[in-house]
Amino acid sequence: MTAARPFNFSAGPATLPEPVLRQVAAEMLDWGGSGMSVMEMSHRGKEFISIAEAAERDLRDLLAVPANYRILFMQGGGLGENAIVPLNLSRGGKVDVVVTGSWSRKSAAEARRYADVQVAAEGNGREIPRDWQLRSDASYVHVCTNETIDGVEFHDLPHLDNGVPLVIDCSSHLLSRPIDWSRVGLAFGGAQKNIGPAGLTLVFVRDDLLGRALDICPTAFNYETVAAAQSMYNTPPTFAIYVAGLVFQWVKQFAYAGKQGLAAIEQRNIDKAALLYAALDASGFYENRVQPSCRSRMNVPFFLKDERLNEPFLTEAKAAGLLQLKGHKTVGGMRASIYNAMPLEGVQALVTFMQDFEARHG
Template identity: 85%
Template sequence: MPVQRPFNFSAGPATLPEPVLQQVAAEMLDWGGSGMSVMEMSHRGKEFISIYEQAEADLRELLAVPANFRILFMQGGGLGENAIVPLNLSRGGKVDVAVTGSWSRKSAAEARRYADVQVVAEGSGRNIPGSANTWSLRSDAAYVHVCTNETIDGVEFHELPRIDNGVPLVIDCSSHLLSRPIDWSRVGLAFGGAQKNIGPAGLTLVFVRDDLLGHALDICPSAFNYKTVADNQSMFNTPPTFAIYVAGLVFQWVKQFTYAGLQGLAAMEQRNIDKAALLYTTLDASSLYENRVEADCRSRMNVPFYLKDDALNERFLAEAKAAGLLQLKGHKSVGGMRASIYNAMPLEGVQALVNFLKEFEARHG
């Protein structure tokens, strides 16, 4: 009998689907009879090009990415994109940012290096500050930036804001990318690091509308110029080949995934809804734990919570680890606990956490 792996609730790099890990292990020394590991392949060779093309096609299908969007496989992570986006889109002008938590605050600070940044709305880290039609948006801004899921704070836009003044919307969707559909009619550019729902750290995905290409500042490095990357099919410089390969396997896994009579991304979204509901219901019913995010914008992916007695924190983490529940410590900037329940976290993992929460409360509450 195979040994049950622990349930890993890390915020990223995060848990990966076990079938994907098994396939990676099986193909490690010899991919497809090539005699090479993917890590040893030329990124311009026919073997890797076939991997890349399949991954791009599967991702476009899964997210129903329109033909007028280019998919770029880049490096630098979400923090890197905080600089790369204004280098490409700001034109040295104005950028509006809605601050809903730690990551959008970082985005605003980084964009100020290249543009006139205005914070158009600011939440408490526990809420989304109104709808876009109440924000102080500028009609001459180059773009509006939002982080649609705040990994640290656990705040999620369940519906993308509608920007009615014609200014493109840029979304940092790192920690919920591929967990639900994207309404592309509201988006000019989307980006996300892969190390949450998609694959290992090192790969960053960028989806950019054609009309936003070709406006990079002169100081933008060539390898970060979206038009250069798009014109070279993400091969202007050596891309993160192994991470692209693993991501491609995850795309195939999501396409085949079934749940509640659904398949693919629809099935994944429904399971994510059910996992989050199970965990939030337990936290809300507790007298020991609390989640401080307003109910209408709670993240399905990242669930921060606090013990009402901080003296129990270390005991909680030690007992959770002994129970096979890993990486539950909250981000150092906010403290407490955090359970990241990305696509690869099975419902059984959330149920195991819920059982432990109840048992721990019975002993220590």
């Protein structure tokens, strides 16, 4: 049955590890002898609390999250956080945003509802801009560390040496690689890329940034309130947290190239991306337009130079068991999202298909 599942390159919601899906199915009517599905459990009961605590502990362990950062399980996704972050951190003052693509541009626009927003630098969607104009009295600096649509990734986090907190939107590469917490004040990400079902948002916030919310911040989205209630001020998305917890266990047990856990996942992500970019660069038929130093390991947009072949490419790919390769509507072309749960074999199959397609149509 494993061999029969197609490879799913969706940008999110996205492919999940098959062993996780099998366990979710097996436990659907009775979790751990409780007689309940996880969907049916009170979030305040001991069964679900054990699930949530294990999920948080495993995530903290995997990402080496320091003790002075709180991990919050929230709702509203990355677009929700575009408002929730300035409601909590801006103090109505200054916010600097580095625009590297579609997502950081949206973040800047939304923060303007609550703060004096300055675009500190603006890229062209193909590279990370230099020469950031940062204000030393800003409440925080916002960057999107992986632009899902443009395929631009920060491979090193900026080091802000003036004490201004760095906020990273890491939705689409969260849990694909380590995070250098010494450079981060707050990180957020939707779960629906590397972690689990849509509807769960992960927030990591340094203790000293709690308690700064504007009065107009909804209580359910006030980080201090959510942290004080262990993410149970309101009913959390319990089932999504449970699935995420199973994914965390899967990552912990993951072995590859002599490595284990997040290091193994990262190595496989490096290898998958290298394979796909090498194939693109070796071809005159396809192209990726992002500067090599900041190409995303997760989201690989590419174009057929002859756009009339887009539809045949998608149709034939689907027939070959390669799903959801259509590029974002604002960019066009193709996009292969190769998140943690995408096996190396999936990328190999894509490359083989692309070469075959080129041979037939090139």
